[in-house]
Amino acid sequence: MFYKHEYSKNARxxxxxxxxxxxxxxxxxxxxxxxxxxxxxxxxxxxxxxKGIFALIPGAILATLSMAxxxxxxxVISLVRLPINFYKTTKIALFxxxxxWDLRVVVLAMLPLIHxxxxxxxxxCAIVGSFLWTWKASVMKIVGDDNLFDIWTxxxxxxxxxxxxxxxxxxxxxxxxxxxxxxPYGWDGHSYGIDFQRLLRWQRDxxxxxxxxxLGAPFCMVVAFLLSALKYFPGVINWWRKYCxxxxxxxxxxxxxxxxxxxxxxxxxxLTPVGALISHISLVLFSLLSFPxxxxxxxxxxxxxxxxxxxxxxxxxxxxMKAHDEFTALMAGDEDDWAMLRLQCVxxxxxxxxxxxxxxxxxxxxxxxxxxxxxxSQCICTAASLLEEGLVQLEDIQGLExxxxxxxxxxxxxNVLTDSIKDKTxxxxxLKWNIDGTVCKESDRTVQAxxxxxxxxxxxxxxxxxxxxxxxxxxxxxxxxxTSMLVANNESEPETTTKILAxxxxxxxxxxxTVRTMINRMVLAILRVRPYQDRMNKIFTHGYMMTDLEQQxxxxxxxEAPLEHTTSEDPIxxxxxxxxxxxxxxxxxxxxxxxKDNEDRVDGGEQSSx
Numbered sequence: 001m002f003y004k005h006e007y008s009k010n011a012r013x014x015x016x017x018x019x020x021x022x023x024x025x026x027x028x029x030x031x032x033x034x035x036x037x038x039x040x041x042x043x044x045x046x047x048x049x050x051k052g053i054f055a056l057i058p059g060a061i062l063a064t065l066s067m068a069x070x071x072x073x074x075x076v077i078s079l080v081r082l083p084i085n086f087y088k089t090t091k092i093a094l095f096x097x098x099x100x101w102d103l104r105v106v107v108l109a110m111l112p113l114i115h116x117x118x119x120x121x122x123x124x125c126a127i128v129g130s131f132l133w134t135w136k137a138s139v140m141k142i143v144g145d146d147n148l149f150d151i152w153t154x155x156x157x158x159x160x161x162x163x164x165x166x167x168x169x170x171x172x173x174x175x176x177x178x179x180x181x182x183x184p185y186g187w188d189g190h191s192y193g194i195d196f197q198r199l200l201r202w203q204r205d206x207x208x209x210x211x212x213x214x215l216g217a218p219f220c221m222v223v224a225f226l227l228s229a230l231k232y233f234p235g236v237i238n239w240w241r242k243y244c245x246x247x248x249x250x251x252x253x254x255x256x257x258x259x260x261x262x263x264x265x266x267x268x269x270x271l272t273p274v275g276a277l278i279s280h281i282s283l284v285l286f287s288l289l290s291f292p293x294x295x296x297x298x299x300x301x302x303x304x305x306x307x308x309x310x311x312x313x314x315x316x317x318x319x320x321m322k323a324h325d326e327f328t329a330l331m332a333g334d335e336d337d338w339a340m341l342r343l344q345c346v347x348x349x350x351x352x353x354x355x356x357x358x359x360x361x362x363x364x365x366x367x368x369x370x371x372x373x374x375x376x377s378q379c380i381c382t383a384a385s386l387l388e389e390g391l392v393q394l395e396d397i398q399g400l401e402x403x404x405x406x407x408x409x410x411x412x413x414x415n416v417l418t419d420s421i422k423d424k425t426x427x428x429x430x431l432k433w434n435i436d437g438t439v440c441k442e443s444d445r446t447v448q449a450x451x452x453x454x455x456x457x458x459x460x461x462x463x464x465x466x467x468x469x470x471x472x473x474x475x476x477x478x479x480x481x482x483t484s485m486l487v488a489n490n491e492s493e494p495e496t497t498t499k500i501l502a503x504x505x506x507x508x509x510x511x512x513x514t515v516r517t518m519i520n521r522m523v524l525a526i527l528r529v530r531p532y533q534d535r536m537n538k539i540f541t542h543g544y545m546m547t548d549l550e551q552q553x554x555x556x557x558x559x560e561a562p563l564e565h566t567t568s569e570d571p572i573x574x575x576x577x578x579x580x581x582x583x584x585x586x587x588x589x590x591x592x593x594x595x596k597d598n599e600d601r602v603d604g605g606e607q608s609s610x
Contacts, residue, residue, distance in 0.1 A: 059138035074126035078119040081166040088174040095182040100193025188530040189450030224287040228280035234332040376535040382412040390496040403490035410486040458522040
């Protein structure tokens with residue numbers, strides 16, 4: 001009782017003292033306790049920390065339970081999408097023009113291994129990723145008193161996103177390269193491969209350098225030994241002369257001081273030949289050991305120029321012998337008097353242009369960009385001619401209709417090949433551009449360029465067919481029919497086109513269909529390359545003049561109807577170009593009883609079938 005009484009008494013004193021002295025340590029503690037009893041937010045971090053530590057165990061259990069079905073679902077999606085992914089990638093690797101034959105073989109050999117390993121990699125990533133993510137999410141849900149079933153909803157969304165990634169890969173990524181021509185959209189002519197020629201050159205140069213080092217090192221050692229032997233005695237005499245002049249004749253000390261050290265002077269004179277012999281042997285060994293380094297260094301400097309290996313060997317030999325000759329000349333006396341080898345070591349210059357490869361006295365080849373400039377100019381003239389003849393409507397050009405995008409370059413190709421064949425001064429393989437009177441000879445053409453390597457076989461096949469059948473195909477009447485067939489790819493064809501096709505000779509119909517199919521296939525390839533896409537806006541932004549007939553019919557109010565400025569970067573132009581290249585033209589309606597002609601056009605390989 002006494003203890004309880006004293007305890008309560010002391011407690012009342014402490015409470016009264018705390019109230020009376022609120023700034024003391026006891027008062028501050030008492031005030032903090034009162035505030036904590038009213039608001040306990042300060043304890044929340046500690047409480048959440050303890051709660052999170054205790055939530056690790058149930059979170060790990062939930063992560064383990066969700067890891068198995070999620071990983072299994074990822075594996076099933078990977079296996080389900082494996083056939084289409086393998087088919088698409090193999091098809092692209094087999095037909096694309098972006099890969100050269102060497103890299104194509106490597107890619108085709110590695111694709112089965114890559115597609116086999118990919119499901120296993122995704123399975124391992126799904127196991128580890130799903131466990132860690134679910135564990136973290138479960139702990140956060142438990143600490144925050146949230147619904148744990150939201151985790152399963154998030155996992156289902158992740159699976160849906162993963163499936164969409166496969167669809168995007170096949171639908172958008174692969175469609176850029178998956179085209180019948182093998183040319184990706186916007187191709188600039190670059191192709192990738194393994195430079196086996198450079199690798200073989202490195203191996204050849206390595207063997208040559210090893211052979212040169214094996215033969216040149218003894219040769220350099222023999223030359224260095226002869227130079228040292230010839231300059232050994234002059235060097236010893238030169239050292240004696242310098243020693244005697246420096247310590248005897250030129251010494252400021254008196255004769256007594258010199259004679260007091262005469263044993264050391266005699267010893268130095270006797271050891272001079274030994275020192276000279278050791279110096280010459282060291283120089284010979286240094287010349288022998290430095291020769292491989294000089295060969296490799298010279299090869300690196302001359303690698304970029306023509307004949308670099310031979311020039312590197314000559315430079316290394318010259319530098320090695322000249323350096324040894326200069327050192328031994330300094331030991332023998334004056335360098336200008338005792339240097340025996342007057343060699344000039346010509347260093348490579350970056351301004352030096354390597355000699356041109358190919359046949360001597362060959363003409364400078366034309367820039368490939370000139371062909372595209374001429375072709376676009378030809379397309380402009382062709383469009384003006386088609387407008388004048390009424391085969392193409394100006395609204396189609398202004399609206400960037402796929403029919404106009406395809407037909408104008410197709411007729412331009414036909415005109416260029418026709419002019420080239422009809423000109424008796426040209427040979428097979430020559431192209432004549434009537435737009436500027438230029439004749440491109442086969443010897444002046446850069447066929448090795450990326451785009452030209454793909455397009456020129458098509459040009460050659462069309463030219464060969466027209467030359468062999470020029471008696472029936474290059475007549476004025478048949479050329480009109482061919483032109484009409486090339487522009488007849490719209491739903492509503494002009495009346496002029498219908499009349500020309502109705503009066504066509506049935507005998508040439510099969511041959512004309514073949515020519516049209518070959519030209520359309522080439523146009524599809526041209527529409528996908530970047531040089532033409534960058535210049536295509538010039539064709540459709542050109543201000544074409546109206547004909548007198550159109551003015552009389554009142555179709556237009558102005559003499560000149562310029563097109564609105566559109567570029568290949570515009571959405572309308574880009575969508576129209578993709579529609580034309582992908583062949584998404586509408587089916588043609590048969591008008592005026594011309595059912596047979598429409599069926600023949602389908603059999604001949606229309607744009608939609610291509």
